Amino acid sequence: MQVVQIDEEAMGEEYGREMCRSLEQGNILVLHNSPFAPPPEDAELLRSQKQSASSAFKNIAYKPHINKTTGISDEKGMDAEAVHRILSAYSEGALKFLEALLPAYSTLWKVDYATFRPVEEQGRDLPINRRNDLMHVDAFPTRPTHGGRILRLFTNIHPDKPRVWVTSWPFEELIKRYAQDAGLDEVLKMPASLRRSAAGFAHKLGLKVPDNTAYDDFMLRFHQYLKANQSFQNEGKVDQTAFPPNCSWITFTDSIAHAVCSGQYALEQTCIVPRRAMLQPDMAPVAKLEKAAGRRLSAV
Ligand SMILES: O=C(O)CCC(=O)C(=O)O
Numbered sequence: 001m002q003v004v005q006i007d008e009e010a011m012g013e014e015y016g017r018e019m020c021r022s023l024e025q026g027n028i029l030v031l032h033n034s035p036f037a038p039p040p041e042d043a044e045l046l047r048s049q050k051q052s053a054s055s056a057f058k059n060i061a062y063k064p065h066i067n068k069t070t071g072i073s074d075e076k077g078m079d080a081e082a083v084h085r086i087l088s089a090y091s092e093g094a095l096k097f098l099e100a101l102l103p104a105y106s107t108l109w110k111v112d113y114a115t116f117r118p119v120e121e122q123g124r125d126l127p128i129n130r131r132n133d134l135m136h137v138d139a140f141p142t143r144p145t146h147g148g149r150i151l152r153l154f155t156n157i158h159p160d161k162p163r164v165w166v167t168s169w170p171f172e173e174l175i176k177r178y179a180q181d182a183g184l185d186e187v188l189k190m191p192a193s194l195r196r197s198a199a200g201f202a203h204k205l206g207l208k209v210p211d212n213t214a215y216d217d218f219m220l221r222f223h224q225y226l227k228a229n230q231s232f233q234n235e236g237k238v239d240q241t242a243f244p245p246n247c248s249w250i251t252f253t254d255s256i257a258h259a260v261c262s263g264q265y266a267l268e269q270t271c272i273v274p275r276r277a278m279l280q281p282d283m284a285p286v287a288k289l290e291k292a293a294g295r296r297l298s299a300v
């Protein structure tokens with residue numbers, strides 16, 4: 001994994017393709033003095049919101065498609081309107097920047113949530129599969145990607161503390177070491193017809209069950225498996241990167257195993273980039289898993 005500085009002066013079609021390739025190779029793109037970070041008074045206002053560490057919500061999420069913000073605790077001390085306004089402005093600015101930086105993706109991606117992360121991550125008390133301080137690859141239980149990539153742009157809005165990440169080996173190495181143990185064969189044995197009929201049945205009953213592909217099933221398992229694997233957590237740390245205040249960073253969090261070990265107050269925007277938008281499709285986790293499995297894991 002390399003940390004690559006974004007050169008704003010160079011932005012354009014060709015530079016955009018270079019940045020896409022770098023992301024697909026598993027690097028983190030970094031931008032100091034983020035141009036779309038909230039103005040100081042808004043950042044201060046966000047930081048003054050009181051979200052208890054034990055809140056049922058892990059983050060506060062802005063959902064652009066319905067223009068709603070969820071996860072604001074009922075406890076007093078939150079200005080829901082202000083949080084919504086600042087998060088939606090961040091989402092708009094972040095997406096504009098991503099569109100200008102990565103035009104090859106922007107016509108095809110699906111805009112996902114933007115989040116605010118108000119709680120100190122160090123020593124945060126959460127169940128294992130919700131912890132962010134254990135290295136993992138991202139997979140969303142309620143939003144399968146069907147082989148699409150999870151592109152995330154983070155911004156540290158702490159006034160003086162960095163947000164510190166640790167990252168691990170390349171995805172290929174993770175597969176080699178752990179995919180079988182994590183249950184790749186079991187997922188492959190599960191007939192697609194069973195998965196589809198279960199989803200169809202639940203749909204008839206009015207239940208909202210996501211339409212997972214074998215890829216989504218495996219990635220969810222892998223997420224949990226890696227978090228629970230103590231020897232991976234102990235031995236798999238390869239790099240540590242500190243992102244200073246007002247810094248933004250972009251990466252595909254479905255292929256880089258990552259954890260945040262300390263830091264408080266970050267904003268984040270997610271986009272799901274479909275498989276067909278990849279410049280180097282063979283480098284995508286779905287392609288690497290298909291190679292290991294010897295068959296397709298997603299029809300898209
Ligand atoms: O908040 C961060 O810095 C990263 C957290 C994370 O890994 C996640 O939300 O999946």
Ligand SMILES: [Fe+2]
Pocket residue numbers: 136137138253258
């Ligand atoms: Fe993550």
